[in-house]
Amino acid sequence: MSSSAPSNTPTASGYAPFAQLIKMLLPSARSVALYDTRPELVWCSDGYARPDLRTLLDHHRPADAAARGSVETTNDGIPVFVSMLRGADSQPLGSLIVELGGGSSRSPPSMVVSMLRPVLDCLESQLGLERSTLAADRSAGLDLLLRADAHDVPETSALQELLNHCAKELRCVTGALIVPDKNLELSWSSDAVSAESRLLDRTQKHLLAWARLNNRPMVINRPGAGAAYKILSCPLHDPNGGVLGLVALFRPGAAEDFEPRDVRILEFVGRKAVAILDSEYDALTGLPNRLIFERRAQRLLDRAAAAVLYADIDELEAINEAFGLNAGDEVIQRVGALIQRAAGANALVSRLAGDRFVIALPEGTAAQGSELSAKILDAVGQLGYLNGTDAMQVSVSIGTAFAPAGERLQHVLAAAELACKRAKAEGGARSSTIDDLAGLTPAEARQAIAAADLRDALASNKFELDAQPIVRLGTRGALAGYELLVRLRNAAGELVSPARFLEACAQYGLLPALDRWVLCAAVETLRPHAQAMASAPLFFAVNVSAQSLQSRRYAAFALETLAAAGLPPRLFCFEIKEPAAVADLDAADALIRELTNAGAKVALDDFGSGLSSIAHLKQLPVSYLKIDGEFVRRIGTDRVAESIVSGIARAARMLGIATIAEHVETGPVAERLRELDVTLGQGFHFARPQSFAETVRATVALPAPVEAKTRA
Numbered sequence: 078m079s080s081s082a083p084s085n086t087p088t089a090s091g092y093a094p095f096a097q098l099i100k101m102l103l104p105s106a107r108s109v110a111l112y113d114t115r116p117e118l119v120w121c122s123d124g125y126a127r128p129d130l131r132t133l134l135d136h137h138r139p140a141d142a143a144a145r146g147s148v149e150t151t152n153d154g155i156p157v158f159v160s161m162l163r164g165a166d167s168q169p170l171g172s173l174i175v176e177l178g179g180g181s182s183r184s185p186p187s188m189v190v191s192m193l194r195p196v197l198d199c200l201e202s203q204l205g206l207e208r209s210t211l212a213a214d215r216s217a218g219l220d221l222l223l224r225a226d227a228h229d230v231p232e233t234s235a236l237q238e239l240l241n242h243c244a245k246e247l248r249c250v251t252g253a254l255i256v257p258d259k260n261l262e263l264s265w266s267s268d269a270v271s272a273e274s275r276l277l278d279r280t281q282k283h284l285l286a287w288a289r290l291n292n293r294p295m296v297i298n299r300p301g302a303g304a305a306y307k308i309l310s311c312p313l314h315d316p317n318g319g320v321l322g323l324v325a326l327f328r329p330g331a332a333e334d335f336e337p338r339d340v341r342i343l344e345f346v347g348r349k350a351v352a353i354l355d356s357e358y359d360a361l362t363g364l365p366n367r368l369i370f371e372r373r374a375q376r377l378l379d380r381a382a383a384a385v386l387y388a389d390i391d392e393l394e395a396i397n398e399a400f401g402l403n404a405g406d407e408v409i410q411r412v413g414a415l416i417q418r419a420a421g422a423n424a425l426v427s428r429l430a431g432d433r434f435v436i437a438l439p440e441g442t443a444a445q446g447s448e449l450s451a452k453i454l455d456a457v458g459q460l461g462y463l464n465g466t467d468a469m470q471v472s473v474s475i476g477t478a479f480a481p482a483g484e485r486l487q488h489v490l491a492a493a494e495l496a497c498k499r500a501k502a503e504g505g506a507r508s509s510t511i512d513d514l515a516g517l518t519p520a521e522a523r524q525a526i527a528a529a530d531l532r533d534a535l536a537s538n539k540f541e542l543d544a545q546p547i548v549r550l551g552t553r554g555a556l557a558g559y560e561l562l563v564r565l566r567n568a569a570g571e572l573v574s575p576a577r578f579l580e581a582c583a584q585y586g587l588l589p590a591l592d593r594w595v596l597c598a599a600v601e602t603l604r605p606h607a608q609a610m611a612s613a614p615l616f617f618a619v620n621v622s623a624q625s626l627q628s629r630r631y632a633a634f635a636l637e638t639l640a641a642a643g644l645p646p647r648l649f650c651f652e653i654k655e656p657a658a659v660a661d662l663d664a665a666d667a668l669i670r671e672l673t674n675a676g677a678k679v680a681l682d683d684f685g686s687g688l689s690s691i692a693h694l695k696q697l698p699v700s701y702l703k704i705d706g707e708f709v710r711r712i713g714t715d716r717v718a719e720s721i722v723s724g725i726a727r728a729a730r731m732l733g734i735a736t737i738a739e740h741v742e743t744g745p746v747a748e749r750l751r752e753l754d755v756t757l758g759q760g761f762h763f764a765r766p767q768s769f770a771e772t773v774r775a776t777v778a779l780p781a782p783v784e785a786k787t788r789a
Contacts, residue, residue: 092120093316095196099175102192107176111200114169130174133157137172145190145197148177154605154774158189162201170204173197178643235353240324241265243346247339249326251306254350255281256313256322259363261354280308281325288312289320294344298334309335311343313351324350359428361406362413370427374437375486377425383437384446385486387476387493388416388453390432391505394628396469405432408460408471415456420449430590435490443512446477450508458506472506479512491528494585527581531565535590539566542598543766544773547618547737547759550751557757558616558650562766563595588622589631595619596635599649602770604642606777611645615776616678618650623657626664632671646677650700654682658697669697680737685721702729704755706740712749723753730754 096109110121116134129151137149137159146160158175175193190197236254244252244265254263262281287295288310297308310325324347328335357369365373377383390412397405409432416434417426425437438445453475460471476496480489492511500509534540544559565573582588596619603610603617625631639646651672658665658681669679680701685708704725711718722738729736738750741760750758 093122093318095200096122098196099193102196103175103177103189105178107178109176110174112172112174114171116172119171129155130157133159134172134174145194146173146186148186148189150605154602156605158186158193160190160193160197162197162204164201164205170201173200235357236261236350237263237265239346239350239353243324243343244326247309247326247342248332249328251327252325253281254313254322254324255285256354256363257285258321259354259358261322261358261363284308284310284325285320285323288323292318292320294340296335296340300330305330307332307335309339309343311340311347313347313354315351321351321354362410362428364413364417364426364428364434367427367429370425370429370435370437371486374425377437377439378480378482378484378486378489381440381482382442383439383480383489384441384443384449385478385480385489385493386436386438386446386450386453387478387490387497388412388434388436388473389475389497389501391472391474391501393432396471399469408432411460412457412471412473415460416453419452419456424449435493441479443477443479443510446479447508447510450475450477450510454506454508474500474505475508476500477508477510477512479510487530487533490532491585494528498585527578528585528587530567531578531582531585531587531591534565535587535594540564540591540594540598541566541572542595542602542769544617544769545759545766546764547757548763550738550747550755550758554763556615558618559769559772560618560652560759561595561599561769563591583622583624586624588624589628592620592622592625592631593634596638596649599769600638600642600644602773603644603648606773607643609777610648613648613776615648616650617648618652618680620652620654620682621668623654623660626653626657626661626668629664629667632668635672635677636675646672646675650678650680652680652682652703655684662696666697669699673698673700685725699734701735701737701757703737703739706738706760709738709740709746709750709760710742712746719749719753722750722755726753726755 092111095111099109100106108122110130111119112131112134113119116131118131133149133151146158148156149159150156156177158173158177160173162170162173164170175189177189240252240254240263244250251266252264255261284295289312292312294311295308300307306327306329308325308327310323312323313321315321324343326335326339326343357365359366374383374385390408393405393408396408409428412432413426413428413434416436420426420436420438423439425439427435429435436449438449441449453473457471457473461468474497476493476499478489478492478496480486496509496511500507503509541564543562543564545562546556547558547560549555549557563575565578567573579588582591599617599619621631635649635651636646639649651668653665653668672679678700679698680703681697681699682703683705684702685705702725704722708718708721712722713719726736735756737757737759738755739759741747741750741758741762743762747758747762
């Protein structure tokens, strides 16, 4: 393998250095994205496509060529620099978007252009070279292969389709695409040489070793003695320039030689393959991601019945706590590989999230689903995690649901998840089956449908945030902060209150995902105003569910999210319900101390509902006690309720903790709360919830309020 061709065109990681240079020249720059002329995302430092940037480009009106760029604002209020990149002939080549932060957001466009001019010039030069190369090399067939996308392929993956088109376009008889870390080995052979597919097995290890050693394309046009094929291979690169795998093509020894044109085309195909890998496959297990699975599985159900299995690793948290998160990741990888092997080539397998997997058996029956469940249970049962002399058994719980043709996939998934929960409730390491969706109880059916809708809402961002003011009672309504309330926008476009979906969220373990969505949505809304908010005497309260509390990861996630957005933790108050905190005092204490040590506030919500936690208040260093609204509503008509509120207020004063009365709905109740020396109030008497985004815009525009001389 001594004959090789050097590469003069950029690799898949060829844009990463430009982003690094931009951040050197403009230290406050955040994400960097490059789009083509359609505009479709070519590369992004965030690693994923951001809809707000695409929307901005769809409505952007390019400045004249001399201006080189402008500072725009996304729909979320984030300032970005947009530069339309042009070739020497002034024809558009694409667009560069740089998210601005700190001082850069206030710099005039001319100054940003001045600092980034070397990058803009180099990018235009590189994109111009790519365009001229493709213009010379592209044919109708090549254009099709470069645009291959999962939306266009009904049966096979976009990667397989890309390989097939490429091998045919370049007149090859065999081709392969190999990514070892993702357990991905795709091949294509013409009918005439189908028996020669063994060639791939004989050569792929050598080709991969050569690619990793040399990190550039290889051409063999003069095969040695006994070799019947000419070979062209190109490495596939990760974002850091390392070798993920390779794509290789083979021609008969008597065929025409591979030429530089072929090398350039295969390099472009390699970059397209990496982009597909990033968008279709889970980074940890190499399995297709949830989006791709759902798309393909729904097509299967549209045509025929299928069995769907939902597998959840038992007690993975114990492995994480005993051996660390890396151990948990290794277990997830190994279980994913075992499930893939047990399911076989015809099944669709995906890692949904975390430690959960799903399998769809095309035209499978409930009996076949149960048979596969037993096979997976047996295979995983032989797997254990060993760390030195310490060992821990690994097991899974599996739920199976049978779906008739035409059934909605989300309903089947929810039913399979319900069956999995039954298996876990019975002790785990076993399976449970729902072979008739009509056999679910009405309550189970409602929850299954609700869970399906909720997963879809989380995936497609259908939740919205409202904000309700929290005011200072002692100063007759001076603003202290806001509680953020999540709403769901249903298919009819109506906003649905949490009371209608939180039960299903809890039943299906979706509360941690919802908690994180709320915090991330709040942070994204506040981030463009980070500087203005830094000195605002306000706080924004978000709820932390019992499920997030038990995970023991939420505090670290919250503080990392705030730090990445440049928002001080003191802006946020995290509300934990009293029963959840009392039920797991150790977890509550750890979360409260981690958050408060960083400067955030913590409130004990629904306080008084259990009347068991007064004794624990010295142990839990909270900032606020939020008095249960059921007692607040009955002040003035129920002496017992009023006594409870009065007792909580006195105990809080003794401990130096502020109190918040929720559900304050009338003037007399508000006045009585002032008399009882309750610190803060929240309810319809003061204001109804309104859009959080509108609230933030109005708050930023207002002058800073005078700080009241009352306890916060």
